[in-house]
Structure formats: C-alpha cells, structure tokens
Amino acid sequence: MSVIGGAVLGTVTMATPLLLAALGENVVQKSGVVNVGLEGMMLTGALMAIIGTQWTNNPYLGVVVAAVAGAIIALLFGLFAVRLGANQVVVGVVVNLMALGLTGTLSRALYGKQQSFLTATPLPHLLWNQTLLTLLALVATPMLWWWLNRTRGGLELRACGEQPIAAEASGVPVLRVRLMAVLFGGMMAGIAGACLSVGDVPTFNEGMSAGRGFIALAIVTSGRWNPWGCLCAALIFGCMDQLGVQGQALGVNLPHDLLLALPYVVTLLILLSSSRFSQAPASLGRPYRRA
Amino acid sequence: MNESHPMPSQVPPLTPTQGDDLSRQPSLWKRALLVALRGFLSFVGLALLLLLTFVVLRIPPLKAMQTLWEGAFGSAEEGHWYALSATLVQTTPLLLTSLSIVIAWRAGLFSIGAQGQLLIGALAATALARIGEHWPAVCLQAGMLAVGVTGGAIWGWIAGWLRTRRNVQEVISTIMLNYIAQYLVSWLILGILREKGGHLSESETLPGPVLFARLIPMAWSDGIQTSLHTGVLFALIAVPVIAVLLFRTPWGFELRVLGQNAEAARVARYPSNGLRLQAMTLSGALCGLAGVIELLGSSTGSLPASGFAYGVGFTAIPVALLGGLHPIGILFSSLFFGALTQGSRNLEQNAGVSSVLIYIIQAVAVLTVVGVRAWQARHTTGETE
Numbered sequence: 001m002s003v004i005g006g007a008v009l010g011t012v013t014m015a016t017p018l019l020l021a022a023l024g025e026n027v028v029q030k031s032g033v034v035n036v037g038l039e040g041m042m043l044t045g046a047l048m049a050i051i052g053t054q055w056t057n058n059p060y061l062g063v064v065v066a067a068v069a070g071a072i073i074a075l076l077f078g079l080f081a082v083r084l085g086a087n088q089v090v091v092g093v094v095v096n097l098m099a100l101g102l103t104g105t106l107s108r109a110l111y112g113k114q115q116s117f118l119t120a121t122p123l124p125h126l127l128w129n130q131t132l133l134t135l136l137a138l139v140a141t142p143m144l145w146w147w148l149n150r151t152r153g154g155l156e157l158r159a160c161g162e163q164p165i166a167a168e169a170s171g172v173p174v175l176r177v178r179l180m181a182v183l184f185g186g187m188m189a190g191i192a193g194a195c196l197s198v199g200d201v202p203t204f205n206e207g208m209s210a211g212r213g214f215i216a217l218a219i220v221t222s223g224r225w226n227p228w229g230c231l232c233a234a235l236i237f238g239c240m241d242q243l244g245v246q247g248q249a250l251g252v253n254l255p256h257d258l259l260l261a262l263p264y265v266v267t268l269l270i271l272l273s274s275s276r277f278s279q280a281p282a283s284l285g286r287p288y289r290r291a
Numbered sequence: 292m293n294e295s296h297p298m299p300s301q302v303p304p305l306t307p308t309q310g311d312d313l314s315r316q317p318s319l320w321k322r323a324l325l326v327a328l329r330g331f332l333s334f335v336g337l338a339l340l341l342l343l344t345f346v347v348l349r350i351p352p353l354k355a356m357q358t359l360w361e362g363a364f365g366s367a368e369e370g371h372w373y374a375l376s377a378t379l380v381q382t383t384p385l386l387l388t389s390l391s392i393v394i395a396w397r398a399g400l401f402s403i404g405a406q407g408q409l410l411i412g413a414l415a416a417t418a419l420a421r422i423g424e425h426w427p428a429v430c431l432q433a434g435m436l437a438v439g440v441t442g443g444a445i446w447g448w449i450a451g452w453l454r455t456r457r458n459v460q461e462v463i464s465t466i467m468l469n470y471i472a473q474y475l476v477s478w479l480i481l482g483i484l485r486e487k488g489g490h491l492s493e494s495e496t497l498p499g500p501v502l503f504a505r506l507i508p509m510a511w512s513d514g515i516q517t518s519l520h521t522g523v524l525f526a527l528i529a530v531p532v533i534a535v536l537l538f539r540t541p542w543g544f545e546l547r548v549l550g551q552n553a554e555a556a557r558v559a560r561y562p563s564n565g566l567r568l569q570a571m572t573l574s575g576a577l578c579g580l581a582g583v584i585e586l587l588g589s590s591t592g593s594l595p596a597s598g599f600a601y602g603v604g605f606t607a608i609p610v611a612l613l614g615g616l617h618p619i620g621i622l623f624s625s626l627f628f629g630a631l632t633q634g635s636r637n638l639e640q641n642a643g644v645s646s647v648l649i650y651i652i653q654a655v656a657v658l659t660v661v662g663v664r665a666w667q668a669r670h671t672t673g674e675t676e
Contacts, residue, residue, distance in 0.1 A: 080662055
C-alpha cells in the first residue's frame with residue numbers, strides 16, 4: 001500500500017473514536033447540556049471493553065460492555081448535572097477525576113502492577129484496516145443529522161437546548177429528554193473508548209484517552225453543532241493525531257515531542273479561528289429547573 | 292435594598308442563591324468560622340468515606356487508618372517531625388494551585404489548567420537556572436521565582452485571551468495548554484536543558500544555596516533531615532492576600548459578581564473581559580509560583596522530563612471545591628489532601644493499596660458536596676417562591 005494511502009486510512013482510524021464521541025456530545029449539547037465528563041467516559045469505556053472482551057471472548061460484546069459502562073457513568077453525571085441541576089462543568093470535571101481513579105484502581109487491582117497482562121482479542125478488520133466501529137461512525141453521522149433536523153424527536157431535543165421553558169410549556173419533558181441525551185452521549189463515549197483499546201492496540205494504560213474527550217468537545221464546537229461538521233472536524237483532528245504518531249515516518253522533520261503536541265496545538269488554533277461567532281444552542285450549559 | 296433601587300426586570304437581583312452573599316456581608320471572622328465549620332463537617336464525612344472505602348476493598352479499616360495517620364503525622368516511636376514535614380511539603384503546592392482555581396472559578400472561569408501553568412513555571416525557572424549558572428545564589432533564587440511566576444501568568448493569560456477575544460471555552464483551552472506544556476517540558480528537558488552528562492532524563496541539579504532552606508532544625512528530629520522548606524511560607528502568605536483581594540477590594544467584588552451573574556456585571560458596566568483576563572493571569576501566576584516552589588523545595592532542584600508534581604494541578608480542583616472556593620476553607624482542605632497524599636504513600640508501601648484510590652475518594656467527596664449544595668439551592672428557591 002502506498003504511503004499516502006496508508007496515511008489516509010490511518011487518519012480515518014484515528015478519527016473514528018473522536019467522531020463517535022463527538023456525535024454523542026453533539027446530541028447532548030443540542031439538548032442544552034455540556035458534558036465535560038466525556039474524557040472519563042471514554043477512559044471507562046476503554047478499560048471495560050478490554051475486561052468485557054476477556055470475559056466473553058468476543059470483542060463485539062466487549063464494545064457492548066463499554067457502551068453500557070459509558071452510559072452508567074453518564075447516568076451518574078445526569079443525576080447531578082440534569083436532575084439536581086448542579087453546575088455541569090463542575091460535575092463533568094469531577095466525573096473525569098473519578099473515572100481516572102476508578103479505572104486506575106480497577107486495572108491495578110485486576111492485573112497487579114505489570115500492565116502488560118492487560119490485553120484482549122482486538123476487533124477484526126473488515127476492510128482497508130478498518131473495524132466495524134468506523135462503519136458505525138460513518139453511518140451514524142447522516143442518521144443523527146436526519147434525526148436531529150427532520151424528526152419530531154430531534155425538534156423536541158433542540159427545543160430543550162434553545163428554550164427549555166417553551167419546550168416544557170408545549171409538553172416536552174425537558175429533564176427526561178436531557179437525561180436520555182446524556183445517556184446516549186455516554187454510550188457513544190463508551191464505544192469511542194472501546195475504539196481506543198479493542199479497536200486499536202488492545203491494551204489499557206492509565207489515562208490512555210490522553211485528552212481525546214476534550215478534543216471531541218472541540219470538534220463539536222468547531223463542527224458548529226452539526227454532525228456533518230463534526231465529521232469534517234474529526235477528520236482534520238484525526239489527521240493531526242496520525243501526524244503526531246507517524247509524522248517522522250512520513251518525513252515531517254520535527255522533534256518527536258513537538259509532533260505529539262501537534263493535535264493539541266491544532267485544536268487551539270482551530271477553536272481560535274472558528275469560535276468567534278458561536279452558534280451554540282441558546283441555553284447550553286444552563287441547568288433547567290422545573291417551575 | 293430592592294425597594295430603593297429597583298432592578299431592570301430582565302436582570303436577576305444580586306441576592307445569593309447558594310449560601311454565598313454579596314449583598315449582606317457578615318464579618319470576615321463569622322464567615323471564616325462558617326467555612327471552618329463546613330470544613331470540619333466535610334472532614335468527618337471524608338473520614339467516614341475513607342473507612343467505607345477500606346471496608347469495600349476488604350482492607351482492615353482500623354489498621355489502614357492507623358497506617359494512613361502514621362504516614363501523614365508520624366507516630367510516637369518514630370517522632371512526628373519527619374512525617375509532618377512531608378505532609379506540609381505535599382500541602383504547599385496544593386494550597387497555591389487551589390488558590391489559583393479559586394480565583395478563576397470565582398470569576399466564572401472553569402480553568403483546569405493548573406497543571407500546565409505549574410509546569411511552565413518550573414520550566415521557565417529551570418531555563419533561567421541554565422542561563423544564570425554563575426549568578427549569586429540569592430539573585431538566581433529570586434530570579435527563578437520571578438520568571439516562574441511570569442511563565443505561569445503567561446500560560447494563564449493565553450487561556451484568558453482565547454476566552455475574551457476569541458470566545459474559546461477555557462475548559463477546552465486549558466486542557467490543551469496542559470498537554471502542550473507537558474510536551475514542551477519533555478522536549479526541552481530532553482533537548483537543550485538536559486543535564487550535562489546526558490544520562491538522566493532531567494535538568495541539571497541546582498547548587499544547594501539556591502534551593503530553599505530547611506525549616507525544622509535537625510536537633511528537633513533526632514538528626515534526621517526533614518523536608519519542610521521555606522516555600523511553605525509563600526503559600527501561607529498567599530492565603531490571606533488572596534482572601535483580602537477577593538473579599539475586601541472592589542476588584543474582588545466585581546470579580547465575584549461577574550462569576551455569579553455575568554449579566555449583572557454587564558449591566559453594572561464592570562469591565563468583564565478585563566476582569567476575566569486578570570483572573571486567568573493571576574490564576575496562572577499562582578500556579579507558576581507553585582511550580583518554582585516545588586522545584587526549589589526538592590532535594591536536587593532538577594526538573595524531570597515527565598511526572599513532575601504529578602496530579603497536583605488536578606487534585607487542586609477538589610481541594611478548592613471542598614474548601615468552599617474560599618481561601619480559609621482551602622487552608623483546611625489542602626492540609627487534608629496533603630495528609631491523605633502523604634499517608635497513602637505509607638499505605639501503598641505497607642498495605643499494597645493503590646494510591647490512585649485518592650482520586651475516587653476526592654471525586655465521591657466532591658460529588659457529595661456538589662449534590663448537597665444543588666439540592667439545598669433547589670430547596671431554598673422552592674421556599675422563597
């Protein structure tokens with residue numbers, strides 16, 4: 001395979017977890033909730049995918065376990081941030097911290113301090129070195145766009161993010177819609193985490209999501225809260241991730257550490273140029289309390 | 292107050308919703324007492340939480356608590372100064388970084404960039420140490436402190452600028468800046484700032500006189516060198532300074548109004564963006580200071596390529612939240628987590644309990660506090676309406 005072709009496929013591989021997490025977050029933010037706990041949900045998904053795969057000997061079931069784990073963490077987030085109406089950013093930050101501790105303790109407890117044992121069967125490659133999850137992400141993009149913009153459910157969800165009071169008045173259960181959105185977002189983040197472990201090199205390292213949850217947040221913002229925009233942004237970020245890992249092999253003459261910093265620098269640059277005129281949902285981040 | 296100065300209808304009044312008050316101001320002591328009381332209750336809750344965690348993990352709880360306590364505060368046989376010093380050394384950077392979080396979060400900026408700002412502070416100081424190798428020790432030490440504070444301030448300012456001029460959310464930008472800072476450190480430390488032998492992945496060790504002096508005389512601790520250094524004084528001075536700045540100056544008042552209600556700050560014509568920028572810069576400066584203090588308070592003064600002050604910048608957030616985002620409260624919560632960090636090392640060595648466990652304890656504690664406050668806020672608004 002040519003170098004360019006390999007780089008393109010590598011970009012798609014790197015973009016897949018970002019896209020999955022960003023699509024989930026897109027729905028969450030459209031409902032008016034900012035889920036900063038994405039990173040922690042991805043991390044939990046990454047570990048649970050490995051554990052689930054070991055239990056069941058089937059990486060696909062591992063992905064299901066990861067999705068459920070992501071949703072459970074999201075339920076906790078939703079309980080505090082949606083149900084109790086606590087500050088969403090605070091709860092998100094704390095959820096990240098907790099996920100770091102939970103996955104760290106669990107992985108150490110299960111496998112002792114040598115993390116080399118922590119492996120499982122990877123997801124099989126279907127075509128062009130891509131797993132089923134890439135297909136899932138690519139199919140989910142148009143489907144979510146259609147659901148958000150062309151169905152009654154999508155309209156109700158968007159109403160919760162724009163004018164929750166008006167939505168409630170017209171009979172939409174705002175809190176329930178937001179909670180469901182958060183659960184969906186957690187599920188997608190869990191799958192994205194599985195993508196990092198069983199979808200790639202099937203091992204778990206503490207903190208292995210390495211800020212990808214936050215990059216997914218950046219993707220939603222720079223993708224202008226539109227699934228198609230998320231796809232484009234995820235591909236750009238995937239490309240940067242790919243450059244970071246394989247830049248030197250591709251002949252980019254930069255020190256290794258600076259190449260690794262590239263995705264984060266580019267994230268800042270893209271946000272810097274795209275966030276000026278925000279098209280965020282009007283009630284994004286504001287807790288809703290039923291009158 | 293509302294009768295004499297009716298507010299425009301679309302602006303929520305400046306009355307408190309979450310136990311914090313801008314309109315009625317009891318004395319500083321009364322407030323401090325309340326915060327301290329809340330801190331004490333948190334402490335009891337945390338102790339119970341610890342016990343519960345041990346029970347869940349099937350570690351004998353009383354034995355574990357004793358190991359934890361002896362790690363943090365020493366025992367009668369081995370003396371108290373050594374452990375106590377180590378605890379205070381752990382507390383120092385936590386205190387400074389959580390003060391930094393208080394400044395930013397009080398202004399409504401959810402910065403999670405303490406770790407990056409701390410690293411940049413230490414990196415800038417290390418760079419100066421390489422340039423000023425032959426300077427007199429006092430000059431170099433003062434210079435390193437100044438450069439470190441400036442470095443941290445610049446790193447904080449970047450996030451503030453991105454927020455105020457480009458509308459980039461600080462939650463995302465500070466995390467990105469953390470990673471950039473980490474890679475910058477490893478690139479420079481493994482590159483031009485590497486120790487001259489080139490064997491170790493860290494910078495050159497600093498000569499003894501540049502490092503902070505030890506505070507506790509050896510005679511007290513039976514001739515054992517204890518680790519408490521003069522850096523702790525910076526942190527202890529910073530607490531009242533920040534408390535006065537936040538609660539006894541017009542600047543602090545405007546900052547807190549901005550954080551509680553940005554719309555009110557806009558109507559009152561406070562310079563909102565200027566305040567945000569200043570808050571992020573000050574917040575970064577405090578973390579930069581913490582970075583230099585960590586460096587100068589260590590036994591060698593060399594900055595490793597990775598793992599420097601690991602986790603401090605993130606622990607700062609629960610510390611700040613449990614301290615009620617108040618400098619006095621933080622004094623207690625940082626001491627608690629300093630003791631917990633130090634004690635859990637002892638626990639890890641003697642009982643094989645993972646030290647990542649602290650993160651879970653922190654998270655559960657903060658979720659409890661956040662949950663209780665949110666529930667209270669709901670409850671009280673329900674009553675007044």
